Amino acid sequence: MILDGALPEAVARAADALAAGELVGLPTETVYGLAADAGNDAAVRGIFAAKGRPADHPLIVHVANQAGVARFAAEVPAFAGRLIDAFWPGPLTLILPRRPGMAEAAAGGHPTVGLRCPAHPVAHALLAACAARGVHGLAAPSANRFGRVSPTTAAHVAAEFGDALLVLDGGACDVGIESTIVDCSRGAPVLLRPGQLGQTDIERVAGTRLLSKEELSAPDPQAPGMLLAHYAPNAKLRLMEAAQLRTALDILGPDAAHIAVYARTPLRSASARLIVRRMPDDAAATAQQLFAVLREFDAAGARLIWVETPPADAAWDGVRDRLTRAAASA
Template sequence: MDTVLLGDNESDLIKAAELIKNGDIVGIPTETVYGLGADASNEKAVRKVFEAKGRPADNPLIVHLADFSQAVEYTSSIPELAYKLAEKFCPGPLTMVLPKNDKIPMITSGGLDTVGIRVPSHKVMHRIIEISGRPIAAPSANTSGYPSPTSAAHVMRDMNGKIAAVVDGGSSEFGVESTVIAIESENAVRILRPGCITKEMLEQVCSEVIIDHAILHELEAGQKAASPGMKYKHYSPKADIIMIEGELEKFISYVGEHNDEGVYSLIFNDDSEVFPYRNMTYGKDSSEQAHLLFQRLRELDDAGAKKVYVRAPKTDGVGLAVYNRLIRAAGFEVIRI
């Protein structure tokens, strides 16, 4: 199969939408990361997504809609709180897990009776959904377990020959996947996967926002993943990732003691003036770290890194999303110094 690279003009978006309507898979830009777009109601098409990614079948997919009002077509019930959250955050990088109906096949939901619903704000993704008239399942457009793609070039590297087309819509705005929440009660939500819609932002609408234990810890044996990104080692380059919590001086000392061939460090922008070893920087604040993280992890592989020591980000605001992706990339290996 030859994977076609499409632009973001109307003619090419019509081609992308037609491919999806016909059961093919298309790499599509979103404001979070690039996704592998498929008709979420088409079991054969969804199966192609799992095959292209090498994704475990119990890892649920998020369904993307043009407007939250369409959620009634694919869910069995919608709490009032979901409408309040949609009014505040949709379109945007928020996914709400809701009870699904039979229009969403079990393969799309990872065998669960719920489905993640999101309304993307990226104009290209939004337009493709409108033209196709289909609910679009779109997990990150990378080989399963590898860092998510934030450019069309990343998608072509991972998916060339495996999918019908990739739409080049430029670099992703946020750089990490959407925040995923479950509604616990009429005024409470649980964050299952952190993203750029933060706990603090959700508290503007909800009286209680719970951080799920699995955000910073492994799922217990036999526990089902209610959201993508909860169960398996994710976001990991070929290099071994080790996250280190501690002051800069101690970090420099630790890296110096372990500075073998192929060792790199991923550090904050402000660290670079005094850091004496091989490194890449990944931002001056949490938002910039989110935007650059996956790009840097891929660049470290390109540089031939074998082991990467990462300065741990903050765990508040968007920093929690960055920490969550890194701790999974590290296989939960964190050194505190």
């Protein structure tokens, strides 16, 4: 059931459902989430069951403001506090030491917890309404089956879980890919997942260099979005350079069918059955539409999706990460 998230009565109905231990589809600026009361382990286990997600694969907990951090985190390093001040509300998740006994199921039983304050007005309205009902944080991974393409509209969520799930419609997501994740639990900031927020901005605010996962000998903490294969459409996805795309289309000629192409480079094909979408030259615009395009290709019956490899510059890191993981599922 999709309700207009701009209506106070719809937000109240969703908050009542969450307080009762039910699941709700939640719009954020990144992607839509499948939300439950982070303090209700039984409700959170419902998320894992609905998604088919392993119970030890942790979820991000969404809080209304900085005050919500103290409820779930045992400590906040000074550099993490600076990141919160600068980038919340926004598409940044911080991994922090977890307060014992809090969000046990949402954290997958791990000693850390991922926290984020979303920048979507419907999400904020829902978090405030939930707080009035004694619910002070929402566990909310992407509202899709585990490992599949993330949803960026309310209709995507309904297509995944059916009419029985209450979904607040907040329009198409502005960012379109999941949040940047920075691990703040090891004394220095470590980039676990790229997103819209870039490394240069994070380092400027943190006042220290942002380490990569590969620089540390210690194992990574369990965090969302860390699987090699993830974000996958039903069709097999392959990343290809422009020259490879041209050659492949020339070889297939008029026989190209059940193939969808997403590329910045103008391409020609002798086949009228080829599905082609133009990839924007801008990384942010590509991120905003990426998951919706992959879902469109699936809906059109594509069996193969060929995507032009994104540019190597840092602005494309988030898009490149999602496409690389989607291709690994093929």
